[in-house]
Amino acid sequence: xxxxxxxxxxxxxxxxxxxxxxxxxxxxxxxxxxxxxxxxxxxxxxxxxxxxxxxxxxxxxxxxxxxxxxxxxxxxxxxxxxxxxxxxxxxxxxxxxxxxxxxxxxxxxxxxxxxxx
Numbered sequence: 001x002x003x004x005x006x007x008x009x010x011x012x013x014x015x016x017x018x019x020x021x022x023x024x025x026x027x028x029x030x031x032x033x034x035x036x037x038x039x040x041x042x043x044x045x046x047x048x049x050x051x052x053x054x055x056x057x058x059x060x061x062x063x064x065x066x067x068x069x070x071x072x073x074x075x076x077x078x079x080x081x082x083x084x085x086x087x088x089x090x091x092x093x094x095x096x097x098x099x100x101x102x103x104x105x106x107x108x109x110x111x112x113x114x115x116x117x
Contacts, residue, residue: 002027002106004095009111012085016115020080022095022108029076032106033098036069036080038091038113045094049080053100062088087117 008020020036035050049069050058057069068081078095095108 002029002032002097004097004106004108006093006095006108006111009093009113011114011116014085014087014115014117016085017081017083018085018113020082020093020095020111020113022078022080024076024078024097030073031100033100034069034071034078035096035098036078037094037096038089039094039110040088040091043091048093050096051078082113085113085115087115089113090115 002024003026005023006020008018010018012018030053033050033052036048037045038048039045047060048063049067051069051071055071059067066084071078090113092110092112094110097106
């Protein structure tokens, strides 16, 4: 089992940058695929970016070229560097972990990102 805690959200002007962090505890971090999802008001939760246990990455088309996901297995952390932020990036961002063998999903509590135009 793993516990996830996000940090780094906040209010930023359009065109600015933020870096989200997700700290994991309770299990061997390297055996989890990790990801960031977001949910805007009155919208469904959507995938932002994922990174496998082998560090392969995948991005939603809407964030390609602007966001970068990375992980540090020694620190049991995953990061989301967000550049050139737009108002439509405003959402609660959630960290996700998927066990590579059991496919069990874990979620953090979320961190609010608000981009003012």
